[in-house]
Amino acid sequence: MPVIITGNDLTLNDVQNVAYNFTKIELHPEAVEKIDRCRDYVEQIIREDRVVYGLTTGFGKFSTIRIPLDELEELQENLIVSHSTGVGNNLSIPETRAVMLLRINVLAKGHSGIRKSTLQTLIDMLNAGVHPCIPEKGSVGASGDLAPLSHLALVLLGKGEAEFQGEILPGACALQKAGITPVQLKAKEGLALNNGTQVMTAVTALSFLRAARLVRQADIIAAVSVEAILGTAAAFDPLIHALRPHQGQMASAANLKALLQESELNHSHQNCGNVQDAYSFRCTPQVNGAVRDALQYVKSALEVEINAATDNPLIFPDEDKVISGGNFHGEPIAFAADFLGMTVAELANIADRRIEQILNPALNRGLHPFLATRPGVDSGFMIAQVTTAALVSENKVLAHPASVDSVPTSANQEDHVSMGTIGAMKSRTIVDNSAYVLAIELMIAIQALECRAFPSSPALEAVKNTVRKQVAHLEKDRQLNLDINNMKKIIDSDILINVVSDYIVLK
Amino acid sequence: MAVVITGKDLKIEDVYNVAVNHEKVELHPAALERLEVCRSFIERKIEEGEIMYGVNTGIGEFSEVVLNDEQIKQFQKYLIYNHSAGIGKPCPIEHVRAAMLGRINVHANGHSGCRPIITQTLVELLNKGVTPVVCEKGSVGACGDLAPMSQIALLMMGEGEAFYQNERMPGKEAMAKAGIAIPGLQARDGLATINGSNLLTAISALIIYEAERFIKQAEIAAAMSLEALMANLKPYDARLHKLRGFQGAVTSAENIKKIIDDSDLLKGMKVKVQDAYSMRSTPQVLGAARDHLRWTRSQIEIELNGVGDNPIFLPEDGIVLTGANFQGSPVAVPMDMLAACITMICVISERRLNRLLNPALNVGLPAFLTKGAGMFSGHMLSQYTADMLIVEQRILSVPASIQSIPAAADQEDFVSMGMNTALKARQILDNAYGILGIEFIAAAQALDFRDYTPGKGTRAAHQAVRKIVEHLEVDRPLFNDHNNMMEAVKKRVVLQAVEAEIGELKTY
Numbered sequence A: 001m002p003v004i005i006t007g008n009d010l011t012l013n014d015v016q017n018v019a020y021n022f023t024k025i026e027l028h029p030e031a032v033e034k035i036d037r038c039r040d041y042v043e044q045i046i047r048e049d050r051v052v053y054g055l056t057t058g059f060g061k062f063s064t065i066r067i068p069l070d071e072l073e074e075l076q077e078n079l080i081v082s083h084s085t086g087v088g089n090n091l092s093i094p095e096t097r098a099v100m101l102l103r104i105n106v107l108a109k110g111h112s113g114i115r116k117s118t119l120q121t122l123i124d125m126l127n128a129g130v131h132p133c134i135p136e137k138g139s140v141g142a143s144g145d146l147a148p149l150s151h152l153a154l155v156l157l158g159k160g161e162a163e164f165q166g167e168i169l170p171g172a173c174a175l176q177k178a179g180i181t182p183v184q185l186k187a188k189e190g191l192a193l194n195n196g197t198q199v200m201t202a203v204t205a206l207s208f209l210r211a212a213r214l215v216r217q218a219d220i221i222a223a224v225s226v227e228a229i230l231g232t233a234a235a236f237d238p239l240i241h242a243l244r245p246h247q248g249q250m251a252s253a254a255n256l257k258a259l260l261q262e263s264e265l266n267h268s269h270q271n272c273g274n275v276q277d278a279y280s281f282r283c284t285p286q287v288n289g290a291v292r293d294a295l296q297y298v299k300s301a302l303e304v305e306i307n308a309a310t311d312n313p314l315i316f317p318d319e320d321k322v323i324s325g326g327n328f329h330g331e332p333i334a335f336a337a338d339f340l341g342m343t344v345a346e347l348a349n350i351a352d353r354r355i356e357q358i359l360n361p362a363l364n365r366g367l368h369p370f371l372a373t374r375p376g377v378d379s380g381f382m383i384a385q386v387t388t389a390a391l392v393s394e395n396k397v398l399a400h401p402a403s404v405d406s407v408p409t410s411a412n413q414e415d416h417v418s419m420g421t422i423g424a425m426k427s428r429t430i431v432d433n434s435a436y437v438l439a440i441e442l443m444i445a446i447q448a449l450e451c452r453a454f455p456s457s458p459a460l461e462a463v464k465n466t467v468r469k470q471v472a473h474l475e476k477d478r479q480l481n482l483d484i485n486n487m488k489k490i491i492d493s494d495i496l497i498n499v500v501s502d503y504i505v506l507k
Numbered sequence B: 001m002a003v004v005i006t007g008k009d010l011k012i013e014d015v016y017n018v019a020v021n022h023e024k025v026e027l028h029p030a031a032l033e034r035l036e037v038c039r040s041f042i043e044r045k046i047e048e049g050e051i052m053y054g055v056n057t058g059i060g061e062f063s064e065v066v067l068n069d070e071q072i073k074q075f076q077k078y079l080i081y082n083h084s085a086g087i088g089k090p091c092p093i094e095h096v097r098a099a100m101l102g103r104i105n106v107h108a109n110g111h112s113g114c115r116p117i118i119t120q121t122l123v124e125l126l127n128k129g130v131t132p133v134v135c136e137k138g139s140v141g142a143c144g145d146l147a148p149m150s151q152i153a154l155l156m157m158g159e160g161e162a163f164y165q166n167e168r169m170p171g172k173e174a175m176a177k178a179g180i181a182i183p184g185l186q187a188r189d190g191l192a193t194i195n196g197s198n199l200l201t202a203i204s205a206l207i208i209y210e211a212e213r214f215i216k217q218a219e220i221a222a223a224m225s226l227e228a229l230m231a232n233l234k235p236y237d238a239r240l241h242k243l244r245g246f247q248g249a250v251t252s253a254e255n256i257k258k259i260i261d262d263s264d265l266l267k268g269m270k271v272k273v274q275d276a277y278s279m280r281s282t283p284q285v286l287g288a289a290r291d292h293l294r295w296t297r298s299q300i301e302i303e304l305n306g307v308g309d310n311p312i313f314l315p316e317d318g319i320v321l322t323g324a325n326f327q328g329s330p331v332a333v334p335m336d337m338l339a340a341c342i343t344m345i346c347v348i349s350e351r352r353l354n355r356l357l358n359p360a361l362n363v364g365l366p367a368f369l370t371k372g373a374g375m376f377s378g379h380m381l382s383q384y385t386a387d388m389l390i391v392e393q394r395i396l397s398v399p400a401s402i403q404s405i406p407a408a409a410d411q412e413d414f415v416s417m418g419m420n421t422a423l424k425a426r427q428i429l430d431n432a433y434g435i436l437g438i439e440f441i442a443a444a445q446a447l448d449f450r451d452y453t454p455g456k457g458t459r460a461a462h463q464a465v466r467k468i469v470e471h472l473e474v475d476r477p478l479f480n481d482h483n484n485m486m487e488a489v490k491k492r493v494v495l496q497a498v499e500a501e502i503g504e505l506k507t508y
Helices: A012-021 A029-047 A060-064 A069-083 A093-107 A116-128 A146-156 A171-178 A189-194 A198-228 A238-242 A247-260 A264-268 A284-305 A331-359 A382-398 A420-450 A458-470 A480-491 A495-501 B012-019 B029-048 B069-083 B093-107 B116-127 B146-157 B171-178 B189-194 B198-228 B238-244 B247-260 B282-305 B329-357 B380-396 B418-448 B456-468 B479-490 B493-502
Strands: A003-005 A025-027 A087-090 A130-132 A135-137 A161-164 A167-170 A314-316 A321-323 B003-005 B025-027 B087-090 B130-132 B135-137 B161-164 B167-170 B312-314 B319-321
Touching (some): A012 A093, A012 A284, A025 A029, A029 A116, A029 A314, A069 A146, A093 A116, A116 A171, A146 A189, A161 A171, A167 A171, A198 A247, A198 A284, A198 A495, A238 A247, A247 A284, A247 A458, A458 A480, B012 B198, B025 B029, B025 B093, B025 B116, B029 B116, B093 B130, B093 B146, B093 B282, B116 B130, B116 B189, B130 B146, B146 B189, B146 B198, B167 B171, B198 B247, B198 B493, B282 B329, B380 B418, B418 B479, B456 B479
Antiparallel strands (some): A314 A321, B087 B135, B130 B161, B161 B167, B312 B319
């Protein structure tokens, strides 16, 4: 079923489907109507030769320079070509697809003044899988992501480069292979294509989707660690959490409690005298829960932004107005991206501490040091924790906010910018690092669980069996990065959540 | 003995002695002569009507505005008024004294062009103990420390405020009480008083003086912890470090070795083959900080003896050069890193503290160093205190020198932010005294439980700590101990006791 684009109803789930699953999209008839009405109005303005920013003037600092009618098309093409700066690696294919989808949704709102045919070409590119090469560095996040979005538009003009069916091709060639005719931009259309926050928003949205999965997996993985360390489930009692009723905390505690239910292992040490575990176990609901709540905020900011008009100027045909403003300023997403990175870094931070507890013979309640079968000859998981230490340290450096920085650009006309795209890029790295840390925690916790004399709960035993299909018990030392990469594949999929959902309701 | 100012020989130690110990200063006759030569040069140029920045023009963005003869006289006054911006509590007296000393030494090079009486008045302010009230915050570290230095210059006109004999009073009154004539400001005098990064350099110089001694104290604390943890003492053999070739680490190992000399641990006691990094790599870590400190010292001594001013007058060549020797980056960059180095020293100190407290790691010591486990919690919360301080240090360790904000209508569109560097380095060092104090307390407590005899230096340190903080037999409020020990570390009490016993530890 295609995703229907109205400009107002895009969900994060749609973003996921279009970005990763290549779901097709199509315009809603009402959107077509709004687009046409807006374009008619733009053409009326041009016929009447009115002075309107970006239609009949230069851009940014050059907004006071009037452009004659016969140069309006060249103006738009020059805008795209001159703004196609940007350096570094290209965005990934799913990221590029998400950027295209979000830009299409903005244009469908009917306030940007693009022609329907131009927008349809962009839609055709997305549906056919023509993916413009967009360098990831070079946006200051206001006015939107000018440089990277210009690379998107370049391919529409038959310039630039694009990926098509696994090959990087010149833009014109990619379009030709896909049977798409390039576009000659008319007045306003260049600005309609490159003025907005879609790069930072797309990257943050995909990171959010991964983070939302990670936080649920973190509950499952922490539960395995609690079992591995012979920890107590008392700290997850709902009575405690009802007295501090943060939604996320209550959900996380309920998950942990459910995951540990009917565990023979837990039952076997009920009277062992251990009444309190270390913070990294005992405070898991408080930490994972706070991350959940923070992600809710990030989600709400993203849901507004993916359905918002982030252009400038905005065209209101019904009110007979073209209004200049600053909806391209990325601050709302810049904050969300920084916050996303910080909070996910904490998931990894506490996971690294649980790993330490499981590996350290002074703390791990009778397990071998580093879970090595023959300590000394084998080093076991000693260096796996070094890996997580490196990852969480990198996360801490990256957690420094990008949004508090601003460097004036464009002869001080654009004298405060959001840096949200930098926030998005570094938060993406934090999410990726954190996925590795959780993968390593699960690998180690499962090994520890196997060293215990009793089976765990049915849900966690199922988790163990799932992991063991991918990664074998570490009997003697072997090259661990291969195991870690296999574990990471599990974390990057929904498999853990699906497996435990057969046994419990995961919140 | 007075410190003689030549413009070329000012050392960090001189800055400390004048700023903190109120040593007197005097201008070398040759320096005075240079001041006079430069002044007659500039007066001749004024008469000839040559356009010179800040003498007969406006400043900054207004440098294209040329002043007439009457305006030249008034200009210096308004310059000082409009640059006397700033906010916050007064700078500590030693910071302002050190800044004045630095400014005097700049003038003594004979390229600044103010009247000699201005420099001589600064000398008198120092020698008679009149210290201008200067707000701590408000300099972006280029052109130098304009705002705070202007508050010093206010006194030259009998304005502003000053501390004199422990009282805060109007500048004019302080000058009168101290018997210092008010010189007033004539052409160039004002700008020559303010246009340099003297305050941030002054604060940095004092930090270096303290940091050199702080590192030695960190070695003493480390030696105490190592001995309390029954460390393997082989990693402190200088030969190991010579093979790698970093002088800082060699020195650090030699210092530690000297402190632990004569320890039972060196006489065949059974120890582990390899200890944890926070123990074993102490010389490498402290040595890295020391190597950086040596470079920082050399940079700051260059700045102390250089002509950090604008414009610069070259009477011997007959020209006036405009440049940017006020830019604080040469000081800010090494000082940002020095501040991070001090944080790093604290991070490793805290890890040794952890090993002293954690029963799984402390080689038979009671958990949290208390014999009454359960009823008492011993030093459990001492670690919390250290940890909180370290996090503050980490936040402050973000460099300031990369944070430029354009000022003055984009004429001053890159500034060093070296004052932020200096102020946060000061905060980091103050926290460091607290953290190291806690390691001292814990290490002394741990040594109390050991029946073997530690090294000679360690014994001296242990006794010195015991004069400040008693053994913790029964739990008591710890903050008094923490604060008292922090003060003692700041005053270098333990260092003095150890050096009195075993001789001086090496600085570099």
